[in-house]
Amino acid sequence: MRAPRWIGLPLVAVLLVVATIGAQLAHGGGTYEPLRPADACVERPVTTQADGIDGLTERLVLIGLDDAACTLGTSRESLTLQLARSDEPTRAQVDALRDGLRSAVARMKADGTLPEASALVDEVLDSADLNGLLERVIRALPDSVIDGALKTDDVLDRTIDQLDVRAVLDDVDDPSALNDRIETAVTQAVKDSLRARLRDLV
Structure with missing residues (x-):
């Protein structure tokens, strides 16, 4: 009496697994090496999912963290973990991080990815608490006037200089939340700075 066909299936499965493992070992699969973090001192492409000021600050923070990590002799990933796990960031x-953010501004200006101030005006005004007349006057300003009076790199540099980096990093115990915390703080600071400078134009 022949055994049912399904009885042989487990044996076939085991043989397939053994054959697969054997093939991997034969091709060097017996050694496991975890992926090494990217060298923070080597520029890498930075892409963002957001637009406008959110996209600008997201890219700024990622580049800034890379630069800071390079200065400290570590990787961006390791620095993020260190900042999240420490009770208080060190002075270094x-x-x-502040120097890294400033370097990020310079890099974005050099590679042409820093938007003109006029490209950010509508987003700033949409969240600004201005009277209707003042808002209409600002929106009516030609882009050339806005860009001549407001330089995005200057606005960002001033924002970074005034940013309380230590306070931003305080009480962050989740590495995944660190970038969001910095980006949120920088985004709000940029909007506040642009809003104040726009008022001075009229």
């Missing part, structure tokens, strides 16, 4: 970490 705070200074490196």
Whole structure:
């Protein structure tokens, strides 16, 4: 009496698994090496999912963290973990991050990815608490006037200089939340700075 066909299926499965493992071992699969973090000192492409000021600050923060990590001799991923796990950032970490953000502004200006101030005006005004007349006057300003009076890199540099980096990093215990915390703080600071500078134009 022949055994039912399904009885042989487990044996076939085991043989397939053994054959697969054997093939991997034969091709060097017996050694496992975890992926190494990217070298923070080597520029890497930075893409964002957001537009406008959110996209600008997201890219700014990622580049800034890379630069800070390079200064501190570590990777962006390791620096993020260190900042999240420490009770308080060190002076060196705070200074490196501030300098990194400023370097990010310079890099974005150099590679042409820093938007003109006029491209950010509508977004700023949409969230600004201005009287209707003042808002209409600002919206009516030609882009050339806005861009001549407001330089995006200057606005960002001033924002970074005034940013309380230590306070932004305080009480962050989740590495995944660190970028969001910095981006939120920088985004709000940029909007506040642009809003104040726009008022001065009229």
